[in-house]
Amino acid sequence: MSFDTYFPVWDKLNTEQKELISKSLITQRIEKGTIVHNGALDCTGLLLVKSGQLRTYILSDEGREITLYRLFDMDMCLLSASCIMRSIQFEVTIEAEKDTTLWIIPAEIYKIIMDKSAPVANYTNELMASRFSDVMWLMEQIMWKSLDKRVAMFLLEESSIEGTNELKITHETIANHIGSHREVITRMLRYFQGEGLVKLSRGKITILDEKGMEEIRDA
């Protein structure tokens, strides 16, 4: 598959814009563990994940991390080009969690096109809204509902009661136990899975990192 099949608004570009992107497009293979973007220091450009996995997180002064979201195949990474919008006033770190192949559209090239093309600007808007929504979800769950704590506590209790790290339990059951909704529990469990805390499989939740789960519970 080539870049034009990955970039959703390719057909909305004029010939000149297509040529500009094609000429400046960089393909890069990066190894697992590579820091792709480091706060305000970098303004690499728009990244399109061809294959692999990226993690976007924020880092406190004390070195604590919070994962904001992950990007998978065909996802577009906007915050690695945060310099193109002066109103983005926060810094994130982006790291390859797997060996990853990327296309990079240099920031200045993307900006030239976005300034002129309504479809590209609107596509960028949807990207930002989507990441904004991820962050709002995370904030609501953690700040208010302490849902991360409550799910961690519940799973640790179950594990202690059953004497095993392999829990045969549905998301629905967890939701009922802690007064939430199945969809919400599923999303939080997937977040835990992404963090390497649990492994999800059909009708089963396996606790992989008991210590990590305890840290969340006791935070």
Added chain:
Amino acid sequence: MSFDTYFPVWDKLNTEQKELISKSLITQRIEKGTIVHNGALDCTGLLLVKSGQLRTYILSDEGREITLYRLFDMDMCLLSASCIMRSIQFEVTIEAEKDTTLWIIPAEIYKIIMDKSAPVANYTNELMASRFSDVMWLMEQIMWKSLDKRVAMFLLEESSIEGTNELKITHETIANHIGSHREVITRMLRYFQGEGLVKLSRGKITILDEKGMEEIRDA
């Protein structure tokens, strides 16, 4: 002052687009306390604050609120038109904190123009990035640094030591006491002031709502 002097990309619109907005523009006066936008129920449109003050907040199932940001004269409110972007997957409430005069561009009209106009789409992008940044700031401060708690605790202690609610203390001093930066403390104090917890004046911080401050400290 008329609408075109308030709307930053007015000059970038073509005649047809200007007419479309002018024809559909609604001017509304609303009283303090009015809910201007209520989560997914509404999709009023883009609001431009002519004069007054709006507060955007999220509401938990238990009825707790967190203020995300405020809008003042000449500010544009995007999330009241969240239906125009399918990727906005969260809900906010917007309330008039003072008697407010608004211009409203109906959501469907704004969408028609944004779809065609790169300047309007890019302006919308900057608006969203700006609100996204507000939320990131809030999340970082509250989740990690518990800066709200630490500032509240410090001010309450000082007040108790000095035997007065009128503290003669600089933001710099507070920053030094709790290991932060002056700019960060100033921003948090302004947030407190917006919430009616303190009043800021030259070289002085007055605690207005001791109970509210204690609630933050003990949260």
